[in-house]
Amino acid sequence: MIVAEGLAKHYGKVTALDGVDLRVPAGTVLGLLGPNGAGKTTAVRSLPPLLRPDTGRATVAGHDVLRDPAAVRKVIGLSGQYAAVDEHLTGRENLDMVGRLFHLGGKASQARAAELLERFDLVDAADRVTKTYSGGMRRRLDLAASLVARPQVIFLDEPTTGLDPRSRLGMWDVIRELVREGATLLLTTQYLEEADALADNIAIIDSGKLIAQGTANELKAQVGGERVELVVADRSEVPKAVAALESLATADPVVDEDTHMVTVQVSGGTRALADVVRELDTAGVVAQDLAFRRPTLDEVFLSLTGHSTEEGS
Amino acid sequence: MSLSYAVSDSVVITRRHLKHTTRIPELLFFSVMQPIIFILLFTVVFANAIKIPGMDYKNYMMPAIFVQTMAFATTGTAAGFADDLHKGLIDRFRSLPMARSAVLIGRLVAEAARNTLTLFIMIGAGYAVGFRFQNGLLPALGGIVLLVAFAFAFSSIGTVIGLGVKTVEAAQMAGMIWIFPLTFLSNGFVPMTSLPGWLQGIVRYSPVTAMNNALRAMFYGHGQALASPALQSVVWIAGISVVFLFLGVRQYKKAAG
Ligand SMILES: Nc1ncnc2c1ncn2[C@@H]1O[C@H](COP(=O)(O)OP(=O)(O)OP(=O)(O)O)[C@@H](O)[C@H]1O
Ligand SMILES: [Mg+2]
Numbered sequence: 417m418i419v420a421e422g423l424a425k426h427y428g429k430v431t432a433l434d435g436v437d438l439r440v441p442a443g444t445v446l447g448l449l450g451p452n453g454a455g456k457t458t459a460v461r462s463l464p465p466l467l468r469p470d471t472g473r474a475t476v477a478g479h480d481v482l483r484d485p486a487a488v489r490k491v492i493g494l495s496g497q498y499a500a501v502d503e504h505l506t507g508r509e510n511l512d513m514v515g516r517l518f519h520l521g522g523k524a525s526q527a528r529a530a531e532l533l534e535r536f537d538l539v540d541a542a543d544r545v546t547k548t549y550s551g552g553m554r555r556r557l558d559l560a561a562s563l564v565a566r567p568q569v570i571f572l573d574e575p576t577t578g579l580d581p582r583s584r585l586g587m588w589d590v591i592r593e594l595v596r597e598g599a600t601l602l603l604t605t606q607y608l609e610e611a612d613a614l615a616d617n618i619a620i621i622d623s624g625k626l627i628a629q630g631t632a633n634e635l636k637a638q639v640g641g642e643r644v645e646l647v648v649a650d651r652s653e654v655p656k657a658v659a660a661l662e663s664l665a666t667a668d669p670v671v672d673e674d675t676h677m678v679t680v681q682v683s684g685g686t687r688a689l690a691d692v693v694r695e696l697d698t699a700g701v702v703a704q705d706l707a708f709r710r711p712t713l714d715e716v717f718l719s720l721t722g723h724s725t726e727e728g729s
Numbered sequence: 730m731s732l733s734y735a736v737s738d739s740v741v742i743t744r745r746h747l748k749h750t751t752r753i754p755e756l757l758f759f760s761v762m763q764p765i766i767f768i769l770l771f772t773v774v775f776a777n778a779i780k781i782p783g784m785d786y787k788n789y790m791m792p793a794i795f796v797q798t799m800a801f802a803t804t805g806t807a808a809g810f811a812d813d814l815h816k817g818l819i820d821r822f823r824s825l826p827m828a829r830s831a832v833l834i835g836r837l838v839a840e841a842a843r844n845t846l847t848l849f850i851m852i853g854a855g856y857a858v859g860f861r862f863q864n865g866l867l868p869a870l871g872g873i874v875l876l877v878a879f880a881f882a883f884s885s886i887g888t889v890i891g892l893g894v895k896t897v898e899a900a901q902m903a904g905m906i907w908i909f910p911l912t913f914l915s916n917g918f919v920p921m922t923s924l925p926g927w928l929q930g931i932v933r934y935s936p937v938t939a940m941n942n943a944l945r946a947m948f949y950g951h952g953q954a955l956a957s958p959a960l961q962s963v964v965w966i967a968g969i970s971v972v973f974l975f976l977g978v979r980q981y982k983k984a985a986g
Contacts, residue, residue, distance in 0.1 A: 464823075468983070489825060489826040494820075496817050502745065504748065505748060509748070514821075514825065516737075517738055517741055517826075519827075561821065
């Protein structure tokens, strides 16, 4: 449904995109994962197309984005990184305007606006100017605006950044519903867990280059599975804890001396957690705090590129 | 087909901006206050100092204040587009299958309506201090239409500025700094003969001078035949509009790209 080949874009000396290939089959979700400045927004913006890549080509729903952008715009919905709503219009008026500009006609636009306000839990605020909306409400309205014409292909640039945990889960539900209805999605995120939860395929991008691509499981196999984090009361117990967990770890444990925290990479899901507890018990180590979590984007980067997201390349 | 979309999409955008006007009444208030202050200042301060042969100074300078206020339409348009660009609304519009010209035309039409209102309020203020139409209703209306068209042309300059600079503040400045020199370097506030000779050569060809002459002819039956300055004004207005709308649409297509 979305095919991009060799997309590249330079801004002066900055290389925003450096030959990116993307492929999103119909009815699937591609999660484009990367740190700040990786080129996610640039990639998304070259598809509707809001910017013209220096080289490369792309098609959306079979239409070449540079040669026939008008056809592309009829079948897509776009929600950019920052909510683009008219702050002097009400939520309802914003959606109604978008409907009319999609040439749905007045009646249908109003009906669709009412439907979307309902769906995005904005009925109470529908007739207030959006200037008075919270960040999360604007985000939801912006997403609603991208769905007015029931697009087949949807681009979402960091749809959950800045949302509180509850709103984030709400947004996930909405996105899953869109997929159930048959939409094809390209979404960007900085959170591995989000890509894991929503995407069929994940593409990891750094400094404008794809550095890994595959299903969540394939990537996990590459970067190792879950992490167990434990904190011991005294620094002297750190080596004991490390020794106890050596046999379970799938990579060298990472020790933070200041916080007395040991991070061990494990495999096997919660069973590994039970093993960890048992081994600690046998060794007589008491953990003050114990956490079980997925790898962070930072750790994924470390294992894929050898450097963390902060350092750049 | 595509022409009818261009029209209907423009109507949608015009409605958007007209709603803005009702929701931010301060904007209209201040854009009217400035020319009213000017009218009062000029009539009080200069009315007795500057003598125009055969004409009351109030009447002499009033068309120039109208022209100047209409020229300031550039600033509002430039700031408005810069704001839309900054807030991502231009991106939103560009991702829709709407007519490419509608975002520009829609705003310019709404601003023409706003400028018409401003103009009528100014005419009211002018009447309060002694300004009078002296040449009948039809020519007066013709002059008003010419002024609104002039504002439209200058708004179209504003589209190019607004879509071309990075911030709202820059757009405001860039839309404004040249307006005072342009409008004062004319025969609007002092007769042309009082200017240094080299300047007269430039001022003679200014669109603002053409407008002043045309309006004086229309409002008071003053000066030479109407045809020449009115024609010059129309040519200026058409030329500016065509060139800057073309540039504006081109810039809109690749905005922030
Ligand atoms: N208009 C522009 N002018 C100059 N440089 C730009 C422009 N747009 C993007 N860049 C640069 O291109 C690179 C990629 O930017 P992009 O916005 O695509 O990153 P991103 O992955 O979306 O980051 P974030 O997570 O912060 O949104 C960055 O180094 C950025 O500074
Ligand atoms: Mg971004």
